[in-house]
Amino acid sequence: xxxxxxxxxxxxxxxxxxxxxxxxxxxxxxxxxxxxxxxxxxxxxxxxxxxxxxxxxxxxxxxxxxxxxxxxxxxxxxxxxxxxxxxxxxxxxxxxxxxxxxxxxxxxxxxxxxxxxxxxxxxxxxxxxxxxxxxxxxxxxxxxxxxxxxxxxxxxxxxxxxxxxxxxxxxx
Numbered sequence: 001x002x003x004x005x006x007x008x009x010x011x012x013x014x015x016x017x018x019x020x021x022x023x024x025x026x027x028x029x030x031x032x033x034x035x036x037x038x039x040x041x042x043x044x045x046x047x048x049x050x051x052x053x054x055x056x057x058x059x060x061x062x063x064x065x066x067x068x069x070x071x072x073x074x075x076x077x078x079x080x081x082x083x084x085x086x087x088x089x090x091x092x093x094x095x096x097x098x099x100x101x102x103x104x105x106x107x108x109x110x111x112x113x114x115x116x117x118x119x120x121x122x123x124x125x126x127x128x129x130x131x132x133x134x135x136x137x138x139x140x141x142x143x144x145x146x147x148x149x150x151x152x153x154x155x156x157x158x159x160x161x162x163x164x165x166x167x168x169x170x171x172x
Contacts, residue, residue, distance in 0.1 A: 004034055006095060011095075014050055014095055016050065017142065021056055031054075032074045036066075040065055043065045047094060050140070059074075060073065060075075063129060075123070076115070079137070080110070080137060083108065084108045086107060096144075099160055099164075111125070
């Protein structure tokens with residue numbers, strides 16, 4: 001099984017366009033398992049293909065972080081088809097390791113996607129699952145955590161990134 005490295009903000013692949021997944025085969029199954037392994041090792045709740053340098057519309061989610069295999073989700077070509085409510089929750093990102101901020105997200109979402117086998121699926125999520133779905137789909141739409149921040153909040157967040165870079169804890 002290949003070990004993937006999670007790329008950090010500043011790498012242009014994080015903001016590049018992402019192609020639809022077209023081949024639902026053993027290679028996609030293998031990639032999905034490698035992504036789960038990478039995500040769990042970080043540890044994180046989800047990982048989008050662009051975060052490992054692959055510009056395709058694929059993400060994996062596991063709110064149990066590897067403790068419950070039944071919670072693993074592979075979503076190819078996902079899109080939010082319904083959203084309601086609003087909530088502000090603390091959010092982090094594996095491409096911004098160790099940094100957290102508060103982001104406003106829908107309280108509930110319905111996502112249409114294809115599973116690892118290519119079959120259409122609908123996923124309904126509330127609270128943390130809704131937040132994770134929105135976060136990962138943002139990655140596939142080339143939207144990063146930093147894009148949600150404005151003004152002073154953004155400048156403070158970037159200051160933290162720069163401090164980590166200067167300390168040698170943030171490498172591109």
